[in-house]
Amino acid sequence: MRIEADREVCTGAGNCVTIAPDVCDQEEGVGLVQVLTQQPLGTVQQGRVWRAAFACPSGAMTITE
Numbered sequence: 001m002r003i004e005a006d007r008e009v010c011t012g013a014g015n016c017v018t019i020a021p022d023v024c025d026q027e028e029g030v031g032l033v034q035v036l037t038q039q040p041l042g043t044v045q046q047g048r049v050w051r052a053a054f055a056c057p058s059g060a061m062t063i064t065e
Contacts, residue, residue, distance in 0.1 A: 001040055002064045003049050005033040009060040015030035019055055033060060 003023065005016070012031030016024035024046060025034045040049045053061035 001046050002038050003035055004062045005035050006060045007032045009058050011058045013057050014026060015055040016052040019052040024052060029047055
């Protein structure tokens with residue numbers, strides 16, 4: 001699994017940070033998503049990433065297997 005985020009599409013809602021704080025963060029002062037780890041490990045972390053991507057209102061997150 002690999003996760004990427006398109007900062008041009010991100011609206012800074014922060015759903016990803018709330019759901020997967022060990023994988024996503026928001027850039028201070030700007031609020032746009034920052035992916036902390038592009039390859040989440042373990043089923044728990046991967047599950048959070050899927051939920052975060054689904055909860056993203058702008059569709060900025062992309063997951064590839």
